[in-house]
Amino acid sequence: MRRNLFVFSAAFCLLLLTLVQSAxxxxxxxxxxxxxxxxxxxxxxxxxxxxxxxxxxxxxxxxxxxxxxxxxxxxxxxxxxxxxxxxxxxxxxxxxxxxxxxxxxxxxxxxxxxxxxxxxxxxxCRITDSYEDVSARVLNAVAQVSDPASRLKLINDVTKNIVAEAEKNDPTIKAEVSEMFIGKSYVLFRYKTIxxxxxxxxxxxxxxxxxxxxxxxxxxxxxxxxxxxxxxxxxxxxxxxxxxxxxxxxxxxxxxxxxxxxxxxxxxxxxxxxxxTFRHRPAQFVAYQEKSVLPYIAGLYEFQNGVMEKAGAADKTTELKLATRIKRNANVMKNYQGKLQGLKRMDLVAKKKQEDAGLARYINGNAALKAKYGTLMADIDNLYKLINSDADRDIWLTQIYSSTSLLQVARNINTFKTALTAKPAAEKQAFFDEQLPKLKSTLESNYESYDLETDKAIFKRMLEDASAFNLTQRVDAAARISNRGSTVKDVVDRYVETTLGISKLNNPSYVYSTLLASPKSVENYTDGILLFEQDIARQVAELKTEKDRREGLLNKLMGDYVNVREKFLQKNFxxxxxxxxxxxxxxxxxxxxxxxxxxxxxxxxxxxxxxxxxxxxxxxxxxxxxxxxxxxxxxxxxxxxxxxxxxxxxxxxxxxxxxxxxxxxxxxxxxxxxxxxxxxxxxxxxxxxxxxxxxxxxxxxxxxxxxxxxxxxxxxxxxxxxxxxxx
CATH class of the missing domain: 2.40.10.120 (Thrombin, subunit H)
Known part of the structure; x- marks a missing residue:
């Protein structure tokens, strides 16, 4: 009896200690x-x-x-x-x-x-001035909307209105609505900017x-x-x-x-x-990161840094120009390599799958939850199958502009040119005069880390990568180039050397003093890199409808996933x-x-x-x-x-x-x-x-x-x- 009492007392004390420590x-x-x-x-x-x-x-x-x-x-x-x-x-x-x-x-x-x-x-400098929970206002606006793309668009419209209202009430602040839990909670932050x-x-x-x-x-x-x-x-x-x-x-x-x-x-x-951070995501998201995002970007940045370090070794001015980009790339590259090692060491995908399987059993074992969330896990799985089906192209499109500085220049000039061309003749000059200082400032930023030989080498790598994608992930602009010759490498080399080599966008002085001299000079100028960027922008625009639909669906699914997962694990996130x-x-x-x-x-x-x-x-x-x-x-x-x-x-x-x-x-x-x-x-x-x-x-x-x-x-x-x- 005494022994049993001792065992019970020891167990009770251990339980009490655990509760106190975790409280x-x-x-x-x-x-x-x-x-x-x-x-x-x-x-x-x-x-x-x-x-x-x-x-x-x-x-x-x-x-x-x-x-x-x-x-x-x-x-x-x-x-x-x-x-x-x-x-x-x-x-x-x-x-x-x-x-x-x-x-x-x-x-x-x-x-x-x-x-x-x-x-x-x-x-x-940005200083947090105040914040306000606006979840009810955002979610009430989409409560009756079932279409994923429409739901996401309405969320974006509501948050834009909240921001505009906040900035109108206090012109000294900049406002942002931040999504705290995807599809679940939203907070308005007011910032002072120095x-x-x-x-x-x-x-x-x-x-x-x-x-x-x-x-x-x-x-x-x-x-x-x-x-x-x-x-x-x-x-x-x-x-x-x-x-x-x-x-x-x-x-x-x-x-x-x-x-x-x-x-x-x-x-x-x-x-x-x-x-x-991405701690409240399902197994499929982690698998997508481990299989696609992390290895591709880590490998790409390693290649880019090799090219830039070689260019910098030959010229001090180039070394200084590329230093920040090299440092940022190297930081991301090693971080991603560490993440890959950690994901594999922990076998996090397998652990997430096990937890998600338990979550599915929990949902199916409760009639009320099954009625509300019965298709949740299958819907998540089907969505990620779609995301994985064109992952290579999607990641490539997120990297193409940052990889090639001249392509950023081309995008900014094309955007300006499109907006200018759309204006009535009587309004062109006024629009040109108003927007030109902002464009020049953006272009100056693009040229700060620009080096022609570096751009050529990295652009070639990006085009060769795109040419290897399967037909369902075709990059139209790259495919049109690779179809012009016997081998991909020869065609890409010839295209890049010609297109970047003869482009007058290589010369910032020409761009600022001649190309941007008047509305007419902007509208009349074109070259290969501008045409290539137009093709990229056109395809991105064509893919946007489906991308918005997926993001809208993900927004709703992740909100539901977090809600039911908190109940399943009986903890606050x-x-x-x-x-x-x-x-x-x-x-x-x-x-x-x-x-x-x-x-x-x-x-x-x-x-x-x-x-x-x-x-x-x-x-x-x-x-x-x-x-x-x-x-x-x-x-x-x-x-x-x-x-x-x-x-x-x-x-x-x-x-x-x-x-x-x-x-x-x-x-x-x-x-x-x-x-x-x-x-x-x-x-x-x-x-x-x-x-x-x-x-x-x-x-x-x-x-x-x-x-x-x-x-x-x-x-x-x-x-x-x-x-x-x-x-």
């Missing part, structure tokens, strides 16, 4: 929307301030220090609009500011006063990109992936484009920097703008990330990627020296780092148990693309690091998250401050952030 973490993973923050017991997890100090819809909070800058996250760290983000987030702006004479991209940049700060071309962003401090590339692609998506990391920018507005506080008379923006809130950093198992949290502001939290923590292997959560300057000893170019570093390290000149930034300056650290938070530059905050809401990457095993985060392997990586604030003070003598920034007062 404050209602979801296995979490990129929590602002609307969910109040449901979390963050204090029990380790937060030392009130949740309202993190997010307060009726007052100022940490959220107000966050910005979306160039597709990354950044945060204000001073009352004068100073922003900290990642080195790779400022990379494109630094590249555009660089010349062979002023190579800021490789040597770094420090503006020691406001007058020296330079325009961060292409970058703007158009004038300037570079303040970017470290030497050997610091900001230490490890290069060798270390990308890998732990341990030793990358000083940080940069500083500043937001400017007009003297009256309104948003304005870059102008000398603009003044630093005064944020409602800026983050306090804690130069003491963190220790292992400290509570930390991140606020940021994560991109897209966190909406997939969609570039809206989110919170995630966890602890500074290492992990075990393989048997008998433990990855500690901190790296140090010593690791930079060790990696550099092998002579690999990705591990080159400024000699000053070794000199300071050997002298143990760590200033106030050493971590006691390391006897060194910590460079990067790990934490078990839930992040994805878009979280680059996100502030890593301690229990008191103080800045202790800047998020920049994930461990290789965590590249699969977009599809699945698990505490055992999902680790994110940040640059430690102590390394940021050490580099700023000791390497680049940027003490003025340390003082502006108020750090000297807390050391």
């Amino acid at each position: 404050w973490k209602p979801w296995e993973e979490g990129m929590f929307p602002l609307s969910e923050v109040h449901k979390l017991d963050l204090q029990k997890a380790g937060l030392k301030i009130s949740t309202r100090e993190v997010y307060n819809p009726r007052g100022t909070s940490l959220i107000d220090a966050l910005v979306n800058v160039g597709g990354c996250t950044g945060s204000f760290v001073s009352a004068e609009g100073l922003i900290i983000s990642n080195h790779h987030c400022a990379f494109s702006a630094v590249q555009l500011a660089s010349t062979p004479e002023n190579d800021y991209l490789n040597k770094g940049f420090v503006a020691r006063n406001r007058e020296e700060e330079i325009e961060a071309r292409g970058l703007t 158009q004038d962003v300037r570079l303040v401090y970017v470290p030497n590339r050997q610091i900001g990109e230490f490890g290069g692609e060798t270390d990308n998506w890998v732990w341990p990391r030793h990358t000083g992936d940080f940069s500083f920018m500043r937001a400017y507005v007009a003297p009256d506080g309104s948003s304005a484009k870059y102008a000398k008379e603009n003044v630093p923006y005064k944020p409602k809130k800026f983050l306090r920097v804690n130069p003491k950093g963190t220790s292992e198992e400290d509570f930390v949290f991140i606020l940021g703008y994560p991109g897209k 966190v909406p997939d990330a969609n570039s809206t502001l989110r919170l995630t939290y966890g602890h500074v923590r290492g992990y075990r990627p393989a048997d008998a292997t433990y990855m500690r959560p901190y790296t140090s300057i010593k690791g930079i020296i060790q990696k550099g000893a092998g002579g690999h170019p990705d591990f080159a570093y400024p000699e000053q780092i070794r000199t300071l390290w050997e002298a143990k000149d760590f200033g106030a930034y050493a971590k006691k148990d390391l006897a060194d300056v910590p460079v990067a650290f790990l934490y078990n938070m839930d992040t994805t693309g878009g979280n680059s530059g996100s502030p890593v905050l301690n229990a008191f809401g103080e800045l202790v690091g800047v998020n920049f990457d994930r461990a290789y095993g965590a590249t699969i985060n977009d599809y699945a998250w698990n505490e055992s392997y999902s680790r994110s990586i940040g640059v430690d604030i102590r390394y940021v401050l050490w580099v700023a003070e000791k390497i680049d003598k940027a003490d003025f920034l340390i003082r502006e952030m108020g750090v000297k007062n807390t050391l």
Whole structure:
């Protein structure tokens, strides 16, 4: 009897412990929307301030220090609009500011006063002003609509009206309606935009990109992936484009920097703008990604980078011009390779199929659910069979314009030309004069990374790929070319060399001064690449009806899928990330990627020296780092148990693309690091998250401050952030 009582008591205590441990973490993973923050017991997890100090819809909070800058996250760290983000987030702006004479991209940049700060071309800041759930308004409008394409069109029309209404009510904001759960919930976000962003401090590339692609998506990391920018507005506080008379923006809130950093198992949290995740999708979606999307794009980007690196090796100007594109491609390529490895290692498709089979049994075992969702799983399967039937062509069409810069130029000129031709004769000049500045600005962006020989090589690859598709996936423009000769390669080579070689679009000066001189000159000009682009655009337009029908059907099916899956699993889902502001939290923590292997959560300057000893170019570093390290000149930034300056650290938070530059905050809401990457095993985060392997990586604030003070003598920034007062 006593033994039975003991067994029962032990079991009861274990159950109670399990319930208590899970009570404050209602979801296995979490990129929590602002609307969910109040449901979390963050204090029990380790937060030392009130949740309202993190997010307060009726007052100022940490959220107000966050910005979306160039597709990354950044945060204000001073009352004068100073922003900290990642080195790779400022990379494109630094590249555009660089010349062979002023190579800021490789040597770094420090503006020691406001007058020296330079325009961060292409970058703007977006600040979340407020949000509002508009799901009822959107879904009520389509409640009686059964046709998939009509339903999707009506959803798009309603959301456009909501956006227009919001912007009319407040002309100072830009509005967006974001789909939180596909086909299920919609939120209106209101944003303030800052158009004038300037570079303040970017470290030497050997610091900001230490490890290069060798270390990308890998732990341990030793990358000083940080940069500083500043937001400017007009003297009256309104948003304005870059102008000398603009003044630093005064944020409602800026983050306090804690130069003491963190220790292992400290509570930390991140606020940021994560991109897209796909965790609430069925097995067929994951299979489509694994079989088609990920391998094709990874292989294509690997080929493109080989071509661009070869072109850059022969000419410094070309190297600088192509640097941003190479970096972006390489990042996506390795990420996709990691995802493929993770999907296969986890056998996620098989696990999803097993879960979906259980979901089907659950639906069929309940009369009410069967009446409502009885065909759901079969409908999903049939839709993905259609999607897979022309997957090669669909993916190719998503990549063709970004692969060939001159084709982007052709598309923009053709679009302008079509709109111009449609105007009555009396209106052509006015339309031309009004739209020309916008067109020129877009074309300038197209030409920024244009290199003729690179375009030729990549265009040839794309045409050869298209020629290999089966007849049901025919790309009309490519098929017309490949039918002109005996071998595909010979025909493609001849076509590309001729078409791109003689096109006057190769010459930006000709385009700006001659082709775009008048409405008549635009309407009269044509060449092979313009005709090719017209063929592509024509086929895309022809395919749009079916594509819209599929997207409308998917929208409805995924809404139903999420609804019934929540019931089946008896859990609340966190909406997939969609570039809206989110919170995630966890602890500074290492992990075990393989048997008998433990990855500690901190790296140090010593690791930079060790990696550099092998002579690999990705591990080159400024000699000053070794000199300071050997002298143990760590200033106030050493971590006691390391006897060194910590460079990067790990934490078990839930992040994805878009979280680059996100502030890593301690229990008191103080800045202790800047998020920049994930461990290789965590590249699969977009599809699945698990505490055992999902680790994110940040640059430690102590390394940021050490580099700023000791390497680049940027003490003025340390003082502006108020750090000297807390050391």
